[in-house]
Amino acid sequence: RRQHIVRYHLFLKRSPDSVNLLEVKLGGEVEQQQGRLSALLASGLASWRGETVEEPSVILNQDDDSDSDEPVLSGSGEVSKECTEAELDTWGEVLKLWSPGTTRPKQLGALVRAGIPDALRGEVWQRLSGASEKMEITMENYRILVTKDSPDDKVIKRDIHRTFPANDFFKEAGGGGQEALFRISKAYSVYDSEIGYCQGQSFLIAALLLQMPEEQSFGVLVQIMQRYGLRDMFRENFELLQLRFYQLQRLVETRLPDLHSHLQEIGIETHMYASQWFLTLFSAKFPLFLVFRVLDAFLMDGVEVLFQVSLALLMTARKELLAQDFETAMKYFRVNIPKRMRSEEHAKSLMKTATSIKIKKLNKYQKEWNHIKEQERLAEDPVTRYQKENKKLMADTIRLERENDQLAQQLLTSKISMRADIDRLEDLKESLEKDVGSCQQMLQDNKAESQLLKEEVDQLKCLLKREVESAEEQLRSKDNIITEYKQIASDLSEKLNKKEITSPEQRKLVEGENSIKLDHAMKRIQELELELAQTKLALVETECKNQDLTHQFTTQETSSSNSQNNRNSTWFAKTLTSIKEAAAVTTATNKTQGSGAGGVAGAGGDMRKSTSEHTVLNHQNSSMK
Numbered sequence: 001r002r003q004h005i006v007r008y009h010l011f012l013k014r015s016p017d018s019v020n021l022l023e024v025k026l027g028g029e030v031e032q033q034q035g036r037l038s039a040l041l042a043s044g045l046a047s048w049r050g051e052t053v054e055e056p057s058v059i060l061n062q063d064d065d066s067d068s069d070e071p072v073l074s075g076s077g078e079v080s081k082e083c084t085e086a087e088l089d090t091w092g093e094v095l096k097l098w099s100p101g102t103t104r105p106k107q108l109g110a111l112v113r114a115g116i117p118d119a120l121r122g123e124v125w126q127r128l129s130g131a132s133e134k135m136e137i138t139m140e141n142y143r144i145l146v147t148k149d150s151p152d153d154k155v156i157k158r159d160i161h162r163t164f165p166a167n168d169f170f171k172e173a174g175g176g177g178q179e180a181l182f183r184i185s186k187a188y189s190v191y192d193s194e195i196g197y198c199q200g201q202s203f204l205i206a207a208l209l210l211q212m213p214e215e216q217s218f219g220v221l222v223q224i225m226q227r228y229g230l231r232d233m234f235r236e237n238f239e240l241l242q243l244r245f246y247q248l249q250r251l252v253e254t255r256l257p258d259l260h261s262h263l264q265e266i267g268i269e270t271h272m273y274a275s276q277w278f279l280t281l282f283s284a285k286f287p288l289f290l291v292f293r294v295l296d297a298f299l300m301d302g303v304e305v306l307f308q309v310s311l312a313l314l315m316t317a318r319k320e321l322l323a324q325d326f327e328t329a330m331k332y333f334r335v336n337i338p339k340r341m342r343s344e345e346h347a348k349s350l351m352k353t354a355t356s357i358k359i360k361k362l363n364k365y366q367k368e369w370n371h372i373k374e375q376e377r378l379a380e381d382p383v384t385r386y387q388k389e390n391k392k393l394m395a396d397t398i399r400l401e402r403e404n405d406q407l408a409q410q411l412l413t414s415k416i417s418m419r420a421d422i423d424r425l426e427d428l429k430e431s432l433e434k435d436v437g438s439c440q441q442m443l444q445d446n447k448a449e450s451q452l453l454k455e456e457v458d459q460l461k462c463l464l465k466r467e468v469e470s471a472e473e474q475l476r477s478k479d480n481i482i483t484e485y486k487q488i489a490s491d492l493s494e495k496l497n498k499k500e501i502t503s504p505e506q507r508k509l510v511e512g513e514n515s516i517k518l519d520h521a522m523k524r525i526q527e528l529e530l531e532l533a534q535t536k537l538a539l540v541e542t543e544c545k546n547q548d549l550t551h552q553f554t555t556q557e558t559s560s561s562n563s564q565n566n567r568n569s570t571w572f573a574k575t576l577t578s579i580k581e582a583a584a585v586t587t588a589t590n591k592t593q594g595s596g597a598g599g600v601a602g603a604g605g606d607m608r609k610s611t612s613e614h615t616v617l618n619h620q621n622s623s624m625k
Helices: 033-049 085-097 108-114 121-129 131-145 153-160 176-191 201-209 214-226 230-234 236-255 257-266 270-280 288-301 304-316 318-322 326-340 344-356 362-379 382-498 504-562 567-624
Strands: 006-014 019-029
Touching: 085 108, 085 121, 108 288, 121 131, 121 214, 121 288, 131 176, 131 214, 153 176, 153 201, 176 201, 176 214, 201 214, 201 288, 214 230, 230 236, 230 270, 236 257, 236 270, 236 304, 236 362, 257 318, 257 326, 270 304, 270 326, 288 304, 288 344, 304 318, 304 326, 304 344, 318 326, 382 504
Parallel strands: none
Antiparallel strands: 006 019
């Protein structure tokens, strides 16, 4: 006799404190064995893809359990940040030897399985996943992806409020944690349009955000989904996920045969408790300490860790599960097992047990699964099979057409943007070419002008040199004349003192002659001294002007090398003219001052004469005595 299984659709209304049953509808008959599993997954796991379904699955939506015992909130638990100095030193040496993109050190596996220090976990995760090798490209792509619209925005906004509510970083609505969680979920849904947003992703993204910045979290998420094959579990009909369930079922059957028989007897299938474990990498219900340790091992060893942790959990709960029926067993999976891991010591013990389990025969179980699916396909009605295949092909065609339209739109936008950039660059090129030509012409003009200025300066230097030499020569000549006159005056004075004049007439005659000669000599001396002072003054002024002109030339030469100034040559010519005119005026002024100085010299001569007469009278008085 054939076993008869019927599906019932439950319509529920959720409130903050309870879940109310609104309606129960009778569904169709479910196929036997593997067909039953496929049908349940097709409807029940649709919620994990972020789809809106009219047939919510009570089995998978474990939060709707009406029991009074509440499950552990996601994101709960404190992670110890303590780390011994020896551990930090060991990790420091390993990280120095292990650059991004190089082979993993041999001692890395043992260190990771023992637990990565929380302070280093973000960096180690990036290196284990390979995200650090592509981080620059990933960050650039992420900045573009977050600006695009996603068809899953509503589903993402609905789910982020239920992700890690026990963690302060994600607790506040509209806070930094929820905003970062929304942006990463949206960016990945655009990045991988075939998968889009899947409900289990938000828990994994939240765990990553607690260890590293937003862009790095996106990079590690991409690697986990692509490189570690997690995205394949979310693909159409969850075929890879069904394979993982079958492999876990066969492992339980081999290692825990009594528990496997009991679960089969009470009607609990693998997907009922393991779907959330596999799709969220144990991050949805378990405390953070265990979540991080599982991710440590998963990034190190891959998908085998999921089987190891699942078997370790079943082994720890084996005795309790063997004594329970369907309802209590489901409650135990949902509430009690996560609660048992709230202790850090229990979590460490679980991971130690998990890492000691050797996973074998996965390939053998995969071949068995493929054979079962092939037998089901052959036993299935060809029309039904072709209808399913046609439906799948149509869905793929619609998806590809949508992606093609998006790519075409992006290509058109890129072409328009590229054309605008090309036009802008061409205009810029023409403008720069004009500027280059203008600069080259300006450079040639400046060189010619600089050459002219150098020639004029050389001429000016020669002129000034001749003037200075002439002035020095005149100065030496006048010095010699002044010296000679002083010597004459000295000789006359000595003769006057030596000569004895007795008669008053002779004394008066000699005094008159001597005074006349002395006046003329003193007058000439004063004129020569005045001319000497004027010549020295003119020499000083000439040297000052020479220095000033040299400074102006240097300044003019510097400014001419930077920009063209057509007025410089004119200014310099005017400067030379002004200098020559000033020299002529100075000469005329010197002559005028020389004639005026004669009067001054006369006055000085009278004064000198009075002094000489006084000297002669004193000499005569002394002689008479």
